[in-house]
Amino acid sequence: MDKNPIEATEFYDFLTGKAYTALSRRLQKNLREAGIEITSEQWSILYALWEEEGLTQQELAQRTFRDKTAITRLIDNLVRRTLVIRVTDDSDRRTNLIYLTKSGRHLKEKCMHQANKTLAEALHNVDAAHTQTAKETLRQVYINLK
Amino acid sequence: MDKNPIEATEFYDFLTGKAYTALSRRLQKNLREAGIEITSEQWSILYALWEEEGLTQQELAQRTFRDKTAITRLIDNLVRRTLVIRVTDDSDRRTNLIYLTKSGRHLKEKCMHQANKTLAEALHNVDAAHTQTAKETLRQVYINLK
DNA sequence: TTTATATAGTTGTATATGCAACCATCAAAA
């Protein structure tokens, strides 16, 4: 567990989450400036639903790596903003299937534009090869820890 | 702002913070299993103080990239756990200087061991060169967005 | 059929966070 102390020693910033905090805050700022009043966390739920509608809350929890209780309340808030609806699954009345409303679906283009803008701002002065490596590394970290 | 859509397109997971969430959760789990009942956020404050005591709350806010109100309440919780104390600066009575208590100082070794363990688990199967690149990339992201 | 077990989701509680508004203190200008 102390195999690579040299590399790890300078990597505590990763543990403090500074880069992710900065990224998340910038996304929210960009969304707000585009007139979209959702949080970055709500964005991540919508992003999953833009990829595939009708997911259960469990599936959303897995895809966004959150506790299912966090999903309950995120969906609560998205329902209140009339961006998604809960539909009880007839074949298993325990589960809710989450669908986008027309407004929720309509938001996709504008939101993804802001998401792309945010990533471009974040990765300014980072060459493509390094971006690719960082992407793979974060992916491996997730696989290691999930 | 849409200069590198290809690289960005597969990088939305970075925006959702999955890797950081996984990392933060694992750190807290490792600390708990070592009998240390602090959150990963509290760890990041203590980490800054282990590097340098007597920081102001503003300085802590900058170093951990958090809103100063978040620092107020993190310090509240750390004071309640008797890990740090607030000392009013005599030369400027607006500012609090934050010092570790004996318990807070004592925690360093055990906590840093768990932090190193967490990073090692996270970076398992990631070679040193990639770790280095990821580190630099996250650093650049932070610089771009801060 | 009844019982036991597993799964999907919700609620209570404690913690964390950003933003806006606020108070206290300091420093510079008038």
Next chain:
DNA sequence: TTTTGATGGTTGCATATACAACTATATAAA
């Protein structure tokens, strides 16, 4: 010296989160 503006910190509020305990439903075992 008084006023003005800047800075450090706190509080109110809404949101997000994990964990534990709970309800409701479904499935498997007896």
